[in-house]
Amino acid sequence: MNLLTVENLTVTLATGSGDAQAVRNLSFSVGHGEILGVAGESGSGKTMTALSMLGLLPYKGKASGSIKFDGREILTSTKREYRDIRGKEIAMIFQDPMTSLHPMLTVEVQLTEHLRHHRKVSKDAARNSALELLATVKIPEPAAALKAHPSQFSGGMRQRIAIAMALACEPKLLIADEPTTALDVTVQAGILKLLHQLRTDRNLSVMVITHDLGVLSSLTDRIMIMYAGSEVESGATSDLLQNPRHPYTKGLIAALPGNSEVNSKNLLSIDGMPPELGNFPSGCAFHTRCKFAKASCKETVPEVLNLSSDHRIFCPVNPFSELSNSGSK
Ligand SMILES: Nc1ncnc2c1ncn2[C@@H]1O[C@H](COP(=O)(O)OP(=O)(O)O)[C@@H](O)[C@H]1O
Ligand SMILES: [Mg+2]
Numbered sequence: 001m002n003l004l005t006v007e008n009l010t011v012t013l014a015t016g017s018g019d020a021q022a023v024r025n026l027s028f029s030v031g032h033g034e035i036l037g038v039a040g041e042s043g044s045g046k047t048m049t050a051l052s053m054l055g056l057l058p059y060k061g062k063a064s065g066s067i068k069f070d071g072r073e074i075l076t077s078t079k080r081e082y083r084d085i086r087g088k089e090i091a092m093i094f095q096d097p098m099t100s101l102h103p104m105l106t107v108e109v110q111l112t113e114h115l116r117h118h119r120k121v122s123k124d125a126a127r128n129s130a131l132e133l134l135a136t137v138k139i140p141e142p143a144a145a146l147k148a149h150p151s152q153f154s155g156g157m158r159q160r161i162a163i164a165m166a167l168a169c170e171p172k173l174l175i176a177d178e179p180t181t182a183l184d185v186t187v188q189a190g191i192l193k194l195l196h197q198l199r200t201d202r203n204l205s206v207m208v209i210t211h212d213l214g215v216l217s218s219l220t221d222r223i224m225i226m227y228a229g230s231e232v233e234s235g236a237t238s239d240l241l242q243n244p245r246h247p248y249t250k251g252l253i254a255a256l257p258g259n260s261e262v263n264s265k266n267l268l269s270i271d272g273m274p275p276e277l278g279n280f281p282s283g284c285a286f287h288t289r290c291k292f293a294k295a296s297c298k299e300t301v302p303e304v305l306n307l308s309s310d311h312r313i314f315c316p317v318n319p320f321s322e323l324s325n326s327g328s329k
Pocket of ligand 1: 013014015022040041043044045046047048049058059276277
């Protein structure tokens with residue numbers, strides 16, 4: 001059984017011009033010890049998907065559908081139950097590590113209070129656990145680090161401390177929302193390696209959210225691509241990256257640095273901007289930017305097309321099937 005099974009998740013947000021769906025009929029799962037990547041341009045509903053799992057949607061935000069975690073439905077949880085879930089089962093880290101850290105309190109105060117709150121342990125035991133956690137996230141000289149304030153660390157080290165905070169409650173699932181977006185490339189690689197290590201050492205399940213598909217290639221087991229609040233394609237990482245079948249996924253991959261050759265054919269580049277909340281196009285929301293769109297794409301919401309047991313797309317046109325089958329890129 002999967003650790004997380006989300007079915008038909010729809011998130012409705014209040015906007016200036018009425019309610020609008022930021023996430024639409026989204027279904028996906030994360031297995032025990034699995035790393036799922038979620039990618040798509042800004043505004044595709046990635047963060048709202050994550051926040052709905054923690055009961056942290058913005059004011060007036062509503063989620064419907066089903067979120068089963070460890071065998072039980074959590075979408076209907078009360079505020080108090082969600083507090084418990086955030087404390088013990090699902091932890092989240094953000095693009096800005098200072099979202100979860102206090103700038104003025106020492107790392108020791110923050111980590112030990114967090115540990116004592118969640119694990120009900122003595123001060124000494126909490127301090128020892130804090131030292132262990134800092135070593136786990138590979139902070140050099142953990143004892144010295146305990147005495148420092150978060151503001152004394154670099155961005156990459158701060159993100160490591162935020163990960164230590166997240167691990168304090170021994171979650172089964174860690175959601176990382178753009179965890180490396182603010183970091184430079186070498187620091188980014190270190191954080192991704194750490195997440196990978198945590199999965200291996202602790203059988204931690206991880207959901208990594210990013211607008212940058214390149215971040216996911218070496219880290220994830222599976223990837224789900226989102227556009228305008230819906231899944232457009234998902235599959236095992238190597239399959240999806242080497243044999244993408246949705247025009248949007250193809251475009252995202254062609255836009256990655258190093259793929260300029262593919263890009264120069266210009267067939268796959270994606271022009272235009274993603275639609276704004278409340279103005280999602282009818283039918284397949286991507287039809288307004290899709291070079292392969294047919295008249296029917298404007299009318300009909302695409303149904304799932306299973307290409308294999310673990311690779312699916314939401315595109316009836318599927319323009320690349322012949323290209324892929326003949327083996328050409
Ligand atoms: N508090 C809010 N109220 C209304 N709309 C919001 C709020 N926060 C985000 N949105 C909108 O919801 C949509 C989805 O946002 P989000 O899930 O943050 O996208 P992503 O993480 O993929 O960039 C976006 O159009 C965004 O502008
Ligand atoms: Mg986001």
